[in-house]
Amino acid sequence: xxxxxxxxxxxxxxxxxxxxxxxxxxxxxxxxxxxxxxxxxxxxxxxxxxxxxxxxxxxxxxxxxxxxxxxxxxxxxxxxxxxxxxxxxxxxxxxxxxxxxxxxxxxxxxxxxxxx
Ligand code: 5GP
Numbered sequence: 001x002x003x004x005x006x007x008x009x010x011x012x013x014x015x016x017x018x019x020x021x022x023x024x025x026x027x028x029x030x031x032x033x034x035x036x037x038x039x040x041x042x043x044x045x046x047x048x049x050x051x052x053x054x055x056x057x058x059x060x061x062x063x064x065x066x067x068x069x070x071x072x073x074x075x076x077x078x079x080x081x082x083x084x085x086x087x088x089x090x091x092x093x094x095x096x097x098x099x100x101x102x103x104x105x106x107x108x109x110x111x112x113x114x115x116x
Pocket of ligand 1: 028030031033040097
């Protein structure tokens with residue numbers, strides 16, 4: 001498992017705009033936001049990609065999603081809407097190999113999933 005920029009953020013070796021943290025995960029604003037709201041939810045357990053999460057650890061993914069929903073409710077955009085995305089490997093454009101959930105919101109996001 002490589003040491004990634006997100007591990008450095010977790011260890012407070014690299015600064016980030018942290019919006020939430022608990023014993024399971026950390027959430028911070030993306031450095032290059034793709035929407036008015038763009039927050040990354042990162043588990044404290046190490047998995048390079050979604051492919052590496054065993055069935056018995058499904059709760060790790062669930063916690064990322066429910067933390068994102070709680071954040072959306074707390075910030076008042078749960079009803080207007082948001083998108084959560086997890087990129088896996090090359091074709092999805094994954095660049096940081098510690099799993100993370102993107103939360104995108106704050107504007108009508110349009111369609112997605114077309115080839116680049
Ligand atoms: P991926 O493409 O792997 O799904 O998403 C990685 C995300 O991490 C990108 O949206 C990128 O902008 C963000 N990112 C990369 N380096 C940093 C950093 O040092 N700080 C923060 N806050 N976000 C980063």
